[in-house]
């Protein structure tokens with residue numbers, strides 16, 4: 629079985645496995661979201677049906693790229709794109725671990741060659757180009773492979789004349805690729821500027837967490853920027869307080885705060901994302 633066939637076979641299977649198995653799941657955030665969630669123990673199947681939104685407090689638990697593609701696209705329409713573009717270690721970077729080994733480790737664990745999944749498919753019957761970053765591969769960071777796939781996905785949308793959707797979930801630029809990684813910010817931004825001339829809409833969806841170089845480039849360049857409730861969205865992280873020596877307002881990097889301050893256009897419940905994307909696209913670019 630080739631790489632592409634294996635990917636396709638895993639697509640449906642993995643879509644439902646974004647969160648580890650177990651009958652009961654506690655409503656609690658991880659990492660930067662650790663203070664979120666109501667702590668209630670929930671029945672896994674109920675949560676799955678509710679797209680991993682806590683029925684009690686509305687906390688949006690972290691789900692992966694597969695799950696987002698699954699919830700956005702019409703069933704059976706997703707076709708993977710550019711899967712031969714995979715992360716590499718051009719600088720032979722080594723810190724505590726060899727970067728090459730880390731890529732291999734993530735590849736074995738996730739079955740993916742990069743932190744970005746690109747597909748063509750349909751949303752409410754209309755063809756779309758859709759991409760999603762995945763935190764489970766190198767923290768969803770933006771490296772050369774991710775930048776190249778995003779670039780190609782934008783090109784694909786342009787050639788086919790279809791709207792573009794990108795779901796972001798990222799720790800930022802991938803430090804192990806140094807300047808090559810930072811260059812992806814310019815590369816994707818320049819490509820989106822070209823795309824903007826087509827008058828096709830680009831809808832950017834920010835999920836928790838969206839930070840660093842991703843926030844500083846394509847994620848904030850959507851014609852419409854949507855965010856999930858409570859999502860952590862920022863550039864430098866709360867530790868910047870030590871640098872600027874000023875107190876930060878409460879919740880300053882959460883979706884609702886950014887909505888209030890004009891960085892985000894709308895905070896949308898995950899369960900309504902698909903309809904919202906379809907509705908906005910029909911307003912911006914009627915068929």
Ligand SMILES: [Zn+2]
Nearest residue numbers: 655666682685
């Ligand atoms: Zn809860």
